[in-house]
Amino acid sequence: MPKRVVFEGVKRSEELNLANIGHDTATYIISVMQIRMKDDGSVEKIDRPDSGQNFADRNFRFFPHTVTLAPNEVQAVKVQLIKSSELATGEYRSHLYFRAIRNSDPLGEKELQKDSGISVKLVPVFGMSIPVIIRVGENTSKVSFSDISFHLEKETDPVLKITFNRTGNMSVYGDVQIDHISLQGKVTRVGTIKGVAIYTPNALRHLQFELYKINGIDYHTGTLQITYNSSNDTKLSEAEINLN
Incomplete structure (x- = not known):
């Protein structure tokens, strides 16, 4: 450490x-x-x-x-x-x-x-x-998401795919958090990945991972909110995907 x-x-x-x-x-x-x-x-x-x-x-x-x-x-x-x-x-x-x-x-x-x-x-x-x-010198790096997709493997395993796009002169590093927001507005944490890095000179990183299976979470409705935060909790990027 x-x-x-x-x-x-x-x-x-x-x-x-x-x-x-x-x-x-x-x-x-x-x-x-x-x-x-x-x-x-x-x-x-x-x-x-x-x-x-x-x-x-x-x-x-x-x-x-x-x-x-x-x-x-x-x-x-x-x-x-x-x-x-x-x-x-x-x-x-x-x-x-x-x-x-x-x-x-x-x-x-x-x-x-x-x-x-x-x-x-x-x-x-x-x-x-x-x-x-x-x-x-000054850090000019920024991150955006693209090619976000969600599917249920074997009809039961929730899988999310994301492409990270890095621009600028330095690497980025942080934690990914995924929240499910129901149609009633209830927010539930359904995924966390710590220590996701995109090192220079890479412009892209593809990420695929399984979300949590939680009783009461309907992955056929609501939205998934994806947030990428740096180690000091600065928001680097965020996006939403509609599951309806």
């Missing part, structure tokens, strides 16, 4: 709390990786920036690079902005990757029995990345 770092204004440093929630001592290796976001929200690792994309790794540093934590232990990782005066107006983004290296002999693990001279042992490797974003 937190799950993203944004340097803008006078902010020059951030502390991340890294916690080991496992049952064994683990070593975490922290590195920098570059990521491209696709229109469906999935990501892939890249080595060179796309057109309109700027990497941030030359303008921040972090320490330590390796952390060993006992179960339930927490340590702070400090991220500092550097050489910011060299940056032109715009947004710069790279990702910190936290990879857990498990203890070679975890507690409570039984020795494998070998009956043919060959054994296979699968050990999961856990890792996660968080964006480090540097913003310079």
